[in-house]
Amino acid sequence: LVLNQQPSSEDETMVPVLTSRKASELPVNEVACVLQADLQLGLTQEEVSRRRAYHGWNEFDISEEEPLWRKYILQVTDHIYKILYGNSDNKSTTHKCEERKYFDSYFHYKQKNPTIHRLNSDQFHLLVNSSSDSLHSDWTQTESESPEQFWFVSTVSSGSVQINPQFTVTRKDILTLHADDVRLSLCLLVADVIVLVRVAVNLLCSVNRLCSVNRLCSVNRLCSVNRLCSNRRLPTCSLVLIGVFYLCVVLQVTGVGYNGAGEVLLDGEVVHGFSCPSVSKVVEVSEQTPGALIALAMKMGLESLQQEYVRLEEHPFTSEQKWMAVRCVHRTLQDKPGVYFMKGAYEQVIRLCSSYNSRGSTLSLNHQQRELYQQQISYMGSAGLRVLAFASGAEMGNLTFLGLVGIIDPPRSGVKEAVGTLISSGVAIKMITGDSQETAVSIASRLGLYSKGCQCLSGDEVDRLDLQQLSNIVSRSDCFYFLPRHKLKIVKSLQNIGAVVAMTGDGVNDAVALKAADIGVAMGQTGTDVCKEAADMILVDDDFQTIMSAIEEGKGIYNNIKNFVRFQLSTSIAALTLISLATLMNFPNPLNAMQILWINIIMDGPPAQSLGVEPVDSDVIRKPPRNVRDSILTRSLLIKVLVSAFIIVCGTLFVFWRELQDNVITPRDTTMTFTCFVFFDMFNALSSRSQTRMVHEMGLCSNRTFCYAVLASIMGQLLVIYFPPLQNVFQTESLSFFDLLFLVTLTSSVCVVSEAIKMVERWRGVEKSPPADCFHEV
Template identity: 35%
Template structure:
């Protein structure tokens, strides 16, 4: 039922209750039908089942089989390495699923534990889980609301609802009002909601929804129903694992069969075929992916982004839409005075946030801060004020943000508000209320009493009969009043919140009516300004082919103004939650295609918008800080929670947390995600082109009737070294220039695109031909099978090392890159060279690996031939760059 649309009397009637509350026996009976006031969880999957489920992955199963095969062949090191990789991948997946469950637990923790309920006309303190619809609860400052309820009494009752609605300002409640049925949650001023808290005042409320039927309960239900999503990388690797597994099996069977037909021993060819299959499978792929993601996480921490789920790092690289909240992410979340009006002049105010630095100018000239009218305005703004400006690591405001903006304005003019309050005594006050829309304080100055008042611009103008000017106080004429009203409207059209100031001298505080016939001084226009770095971040998004979308609980006019200022809204429509509510699915799909601003949005609207965007094939990142955002954070491809203002629920449901709540940090994280994906692609190009070259060289040898050039042990050594040291080193390559000047890859684009596949094919053929040329030359010049095999092995190792260096970039010339910027790669190449030289020159290792000594001319041959690969890869990159142009 839409209780916000019912009067108090009708709400009581609907729930069969009265001001005296429910009879105890009826409340107990209702628990049977309504259930306990608590969030219910779906049946949990046992932890052991979750852990085993991590290994139900084709690539993982192939790796397990490979480890068994390696162990049976006696290669215990290889087997252990694979097992460690498999366990690491499984444990990481298990941790991710476990974290999702914690989001539900965080919701439960936010629920109130006790409630003061009225039953049979008597107040009782009971467990909040025992509340039922129809109960009357007593509310006071500091309480957490125990269930959704219709207010029946409210005295200066203000609630913090940011966790539910995203509204950063406290919300003043009113029990007497009613609202339309389709009114958004944030605008239902006669309702209070479970999990929100009372910052001021007191009241009574009639419980109308409990447990899973509350707004919080609906969010929990959405969280539990939302399935875990697979990242684009996981989908790519699953498909790649399937193809490589089939390819490895086919190659192993065919090559083994060919060897048997050539007269090789059956057992020997079986072992060799299995070794070849193991060599083709990228055992190091999960390790490279994990290490690349983990190092990316470390780099992102320095950029103020904390990743909770490793695959999220890569998914960021595919993001083409970032849905962001406004307050605190795109803006400072610090109200700032931008303009003020005094004595017929509009004064511009520079600076942003709570930093007390900025200039006040009139028509480009500095304002004389000794101006009597301006001095009176900042005095009123400082004295009729309960906020304080404090300096810690940075400038902060304690108290209301709107009042804080006035304290900062005074500081920019050289006035210390705290010192002023210390000199001028406040003797009484009339606090702000939603009915009066103003606040008045009373001060004793030189044995005289003054009333200083501030409030909504129109309200302060309405209660004034005179106006202060540089020439003195004069009557407020109808013409002047009209001009002031027009200026106030202009401020409002610029999305500035207008606060007016007035004062009067009173003879007796007890007898006077001080909030009438006041002297109007002026007004200020303030706004929560955009973060300075957001402008550049939006431009980076445009260059990178990423569409930023603002989804906010704030009012539409404010959202549009900020969106236009920072560059999110240039053309296209902006929609409110009310408009979204009335749309069909088709209308919503059309709306999200072009609109970049959605204002006054409810949790359900956010979810629908993100769902519609994803249904169109977009990879969507979504920011959020409240409980209301949790289902959408989980639904989006990347859920990004706020580290400063975010609730525990939003953080647990997210993939990534911004430690500075800054939109620009998201864009930096996208760059990191793109880099990681590119590095994994480089590794695969390097690995598969090398594997292809190895297999091609062997195929040519067998087709030519030559002896097998490699032994099983040599194949496994190349596989272990190439897939290990060099490949992991490629995973830490730094971002390439221009990586944020490209459009995001599409969902359909695999990790091995056409360009990557062509490079694998061309480089693989070159490696196969050049190693075979070395092998054929050795046999032709009279070298025995052992020496020819040693030359083939060494040339193949060197060629793949050169290929590893060339794969630092799949586009850029190697000669334009700093040769030593990837020190991990240099180290891995040196270690590999030392190992190969030792294997060839140490008798014990010669026996194990089936190698022999090489003379100087042999070393020259196996060094020069692979260097031709460098020239070849440079030529391939040059052609790719020309085609791209």
């Protein structure tokens, strides 16, 4: 029992009180004594009565669960629903009850999904936490070295959103409004046809490319990325130890992988077991290290060392101190104080050493020996090896330096080609690593990121420069070797010159830089929870090529969104203009409310959504990044939208005028007009599949989803025309074969004109590619 309240003076001797921090500092038995509690029997009945009289009953006021009907009603917070339902009441008042029930069905359908989501969100889960995991609720820890017992980390608090409940129409009563015009406005605002849906559908493709997207808003930035800061994901991160250095001797390690296949050679002879005591001492230090160092122990037949030691204490690795150490004791000598084993960066480990190991003997560490180690580090680093130093001893400040190991991190297959493709498309790649300068330059040169004349910046140099100075030279630097805390400054300096930056990371310290970057990319396998939550995207396989695939997918999504927007804008403008012109020309309404809903929800839905899954062009990755200042509604796109809308309006009004007789509208008139508009939509969708390629170049069946959507829409339209129950609902009548042939011939004109515009643009060279490395300085 741990209490934070302070009792009154009169109860001070009656009810014992102990703060949480004080309780964490005392032994368990002493805490029980202070609180007058028995560890086996608990509190006595008398003590329970005293505490109950002081603190009250251990009960909580539990509010009644929110009823289902209230959760359903709370979804009605959007003005669109109010307009829709209000207009259905208007129809009921004006004796058009037949249409009201269809609006009511649509209304309840739109309400169902949010209510179910609200019900599913009221669940609770038990969380098990470990180091660097993020917490999603308040919790109390039961065992920890920390004195804090209550944590409130990353708690999600759901606040209420203030929505104005009032909905009024000034000057005009809603019954006096033109019902069909209100319906038309509603149809154009239906949430089913927004661009967000188009992006969400495309995210399914990203899952297949081993990339998970946390934030939808980051998808539209993928096509604009022109600076990619990558850390260690360029190599495989499958470390292979290939060399050991101690004293003046270099040992060669053969074999690839972590299965122990290979040998350790000294002057051509195999080193096994403790035949070389100094090398065996290095393996003794690395008994707990993963991957390559464990493989070294296996190759020397010393893998059993791990079972011979008991770990007493651990100093974990951090990016700031660049070393880790453990204090262990041999199982047969557990009464001894133990020995420290350390591994880490040479410059950090050597500071804690006062001697070095020479063929089993301990000698004083002098300046000459330090220079020898430094030369070997430079040599190993220039060969692309990651160098680790090892030491051991009874005291942390008085360790014995044991030697160095060189670990190669070979580039992944295909990474060099991916780097070349991205660079040729205008994406400059900055390699950020915590390795030494020699290792960083060697790896960057191998991947084609570094050449003579390029600049390589260290963390100290970054610290000495202010943001403006760093912005002036960051474009000329393709290689950085420093700590994670410098990443944020690099991101800010790149953004300061107008670049769109994508940053990769996996550690807790990378979270701030990932959040500041335009697109933060976390590692799915090695990344921490904090890093993943801060990122916009997560690479499931930790592969650099997945980033290229994501950028390619982002460019494809952007192109598909433009196709989607073109189709939706041209259709919406045509529908609005059609109703407006009919009113201005004193014509009866060419389309009734149900026909408008059919056009928007049924006909626009499948074809429009299928435009978003149009296959990505094979050469889209080689196209330059999109300028963030460019609007999605370019001059070329607006021309195509307006021309298509103009043709649709003129063609539909022509059919309506042709069929209209004596200014009296008949079911045939609206059926011909209705079908004409729908067929215009189908041909308009066909021409909207690409802004540059012709229909015959894409192939009619290259997007099967689009073919099925158009076919389903046409079949649905024929049912509306020829199926008697639907004829009553939509007020249509059957058309002859020649009527359909006339409508198909007329409506195909929108596709023909659109294809002609593409040919003219191609001929005039309107679609010109900008320079490869294009971004505007700000």
